[in-house]
Amino acid sequence: MGDNARLTANSLLSANGLSKSFGGIRAVNDAAIAVPQGSITGLIGPNGAGKTTLFNLLSNFISPDRGEVIFDGAPIQQLQSHQIAQQGLVRTFQVARVLSRLSVLENMLLAAQHQTGERFWNVWLHPQTVREEERRQKERAIEILETVGLAHMTHQYAGSLSGGQRKLLDSLVL
Ligand SMILES: Nc1ncnc2c1ncn2[C@@H]1O[C@H](COP(=O)(O)OP(=O)(O)O)[C@@H](O)[C@H]1O
Ligand SMILES: [Mg+2]
Secondary structure, eight states, rough: HHHHHHHHEEEEEEEEEEEEEEEEEEEEEEEEEEETTTOOOOOOOOOOHHHHHHHHHHSSOOOEEEEEEEEEEEOTOOHHHHHHHHOOOOOOOOSSOOOOSSSHHHHHHTTTTGOOOGGGTHHOOOHHHHHHHHHHHHHHHHHHHTTTTTTGGTTTTTGGGGGHHHHHHHHHHO
């Protein structure tokens, strides 16, 4: 096994031979990256170097002209954004997107999926279940907010957060 192949085999996220052109501009040219499990990996480069395009490719936000992205042992090319997120590969954006007129807690509760209360009749037929689920989600949300040091902002408008705090909120998953 070559160095490159070994690195790729031990990685949680890896890509090989990634290329993407926009018209005549080759934004990403034969890029390879390997992100080991448990690591914090950064990508630096001047404006226009292709960082955003590479992130878009790594999250399958856009499709490569060539090359592939492997996450947790399997290619992500065929998967849709929500399926990729369910597998644990989550992307955030350069400018954090939060719902500014909802509280920090409400922003987090929106992330919860498959809640009984999402179905109209359940709200009347199973109010106890709906309430119980909501209570658990709130507990979990507050736990996570405590972990990242945002607990004191729980009931503030998300719009009142600083840039860094917004970025944190943007990346939290229930
Ligand atoms: N959607 C697009 N259409 C045309 N050109 C693009 C598009 N996205 C990026 N580019 C070009 O690709 C190159 C890399 O851009 P980008 O990935 O945004 O770099 P970075 O994030 O490192 O600043 C730049 O020359 C940019 O103008
Ligand atoms: Mg960029």
